[in-house]
Amino acid sequence: GQNIDQPTEMTATEGAIVQINCTYQTSGFNGLFWYQQHAGEAPTFLSYNVLDGLEEKGRFSSFLSRSKGYSYLLLKELQMKDSASYLCALGRTNDYKLSFGAGTTVTVRA
Amino acid sequence: DARVTQTPRHKVTEMGQEVTMRCQPILGHNTVFWYRQTMMQGLELLAYFRNRAPLDDSGMPKDRFSAEMPDATLATLKIQPSEPRDSAVYFCASGPRTGEYNEQFFGPGTRLTVL
Numbered sequence: 428g429q430n431i432d433q434p435t436e437m438t439a440t441e442g443a444i445v446q447i448n449c450t451y452q453t454s455g456f457n458g459l460f461w462y463q464q465h466a467g468e469a470p471t472f473l474s475y476n477v478l479d480g481l482e483e484k485g486r487f488s489s490f491l492s493r494s495k496g497y498s499y500l501l502l503k504e505l506q507m508k509d510s511a512s513y514l515c516a517l518g519r520t521n522d523y524k525l526s527f528g529a530g531t532t533v534t535v536r537a
Numbered sequence: 538d539a540r541v542t543q544t545p546r547h548k549v550t551e552m553g554q555e556v557t558m559r560c561q562p563i564l565g566h567n568t569v570f571w572y573r574q575t576m577m578q579g580l581e582l583l584a585y586f587r588n589r590a591p592l593d594d595s596g597m598p599k600d601r602f603s604a605e606m607p608d609a610t611l612a613t614l615k616i617q618p619s620e621p622r623d624s625a626v627y628f629c630a631s632g633p634r635t636g637e638y639n640e641q642f643f644g645p646g647t648r649l650t651v652l
Contacts, residue, residue, distance in 0.1 A: 458639055469628055469643035470580070514580065518639035523568045523587055523632060525639055527580045 431528035447500045449515035458518040465511045539563045541644035549650045555617040558647045560629030568632035575625045619651045
């Protein structure tokens with residue numbers, strides 16, 4: 428089985444930075460995904476890490492340490508529209524499905 | 538603009554009625570997933586298909602739920618009989634043909650309410 432842990436909620440101010448941590452335990456690791464889900468909408472893909480290190484995409488960055496079973500999603504220059512749930516998900520080799528964490532609800536305040 | 542489509546977007550029904558949800562995956566994607574999302578349980582995988590063959594339906598209550606892919610452009614999820622506890626948002630997602638990369642693309646979901 429797989430264990431995926433991420434905080435339930437986080438609150439931050441517009442313009443600030445927020446880091447969402449995700450820790451996991453799995454076998455046959457084949458990538459760590461981050462999805463964003465706005466209330467009432469479908470999850471949308473944000474980032475993918477399969478090797479250790481930092482992947483940067485504009486205001487969003489994702490980091491992975493496979494040896495520590497740890498990833499984080501960094502949101503910079505927060506905007507009100509970034510208020511959403513952020514889901515950490517694991518892929519495994521020879522298995523097409525993803526296992527999702529419970530999600531972290533981020534609230535951005537003015 | 539390739540997207541996963543789902544119908545209906547909303548469904549309200551009474552307990553005991555049959556519910557059928559439909560999904561059209563992105564053209565060329567050969568992996569299709571059905572998820573259920575509630576506030577209490579989060580996003581749960583119900584079943585998934587690869588090249589139209591069911592690979593895993595262990596997350597699905599077998600006595601009332603069934604999932605099929607009659608052809609490559611249509612996946613269905615059926616609940617018969619429906620119960621109030623089935624009220625949730627049901628998402629379909631599809632994945633690209635290249636198996637090295639597990640990214641999934643989600644449809645808009647079907648919001649089901651069983652009274």
